[in-house]
Amino acid sequence: MIGVVVIHKSMSLDGFVAGPAVSVEDPMGKGGERLHEWLFEQSSQADVDVAAAIFAEVGAVVLGRRTFEVGRPQWEDTPYPVPCFVLTHHAQLPIVEKSGTFTFVTDGAVSAVSQARAAADGRSVIVMGAETSHALLAAGLADEIQINLVPVLLGDGVRLFDDLPGPIDLERLSLIETDEATHMRFRVRTPDGAS
């Protein structure tokens, strides 16, 4: 069994995965916490099940430096209880947290994905962060995309998909509707259309 590399993001209908002015104090940006209401405030059982399914499949995480920096004070741990690989330009010793370790990867996305795949041991590699997701998609390193589409137009913020080398064809693998989100999983088709 080979795990898949999955970009996983909550996104507004206008394509934002965070509001404007993301900071350590406001990791989701202005108004961006709306995107996570399905996870916290308004969760239905179906939403809870979607979140639980991600926890059940994750074997490792690839995230960007920015996501690491703004997310860590909130998580007070790794975001999932698995090995996490931070794509960065700045070498740093690993940080051991309560339920996982942050390892800093300075030799690029291919290396980060390769290390994460090995650590995931057949389970999925979850990709966090808009810039990192973009880099992996552009390099053909992402197998799937899970979007928790939230029924809101944020108007401004951080876009998940910006200036991608397209077109990239997708196939919808699954869809779960809840009041708070439309949870969709897509497979990234290979450019030659072979898969």
Added chain:
Amino acid sequence: MIGVVVIHKSMSLDGFVAGPAVSVEDPMGKGGERLHEWLFEQSSQADVDVAAAIFAEVGAVVLGRRTFEVGRPQWEDTPYPVPCFVLTHHAQLPIVEKSGTFTFVTDGAVSAVSQARAAADGRSVIVMGAETSHALLAAGLADEIQINLVPVLLGDGVRLFDDLPGPIDLERLSLIETDEATHMRFRVRTPDGAS
């Protein structure tokens, strides 16, 4: 019965409703015809039903000058067999087509919507064109949004939702899954949350 004003667009997962370089020769822009495959090449019965439902509900159309100019050579008629109101800065006499009339409205979006509502006689006003959709959303004149979400990342082109004054909260009214698209209808919630 008062008809609703519905923005209706086929959109890629990365938010584009046409590819780059839209022109009369290439009205959907480079690669943008992919967004209409659900309507033409790959239609399932469910896709055909979605398209038929739009024809059944439409009573009038509001569209922008640009959509009129690039669309008309393709349609060789009005886009739907109903009165069509073109939002423009340039006054022009109405154009009578086979199954409807183009009326040119120079006194703004409120006037165009008001004229279209009257002409629609209780049926829906369908809004076409990214710029016009944006103007109506920004002015609070759109009641609903129907997105035919196409499983592709176009990478570049014309965005439906760009620089909107947000956040604008939505409610998903319906969803129809087909292999070629995820057809979603949203209601635009009023800013005070009253509806």
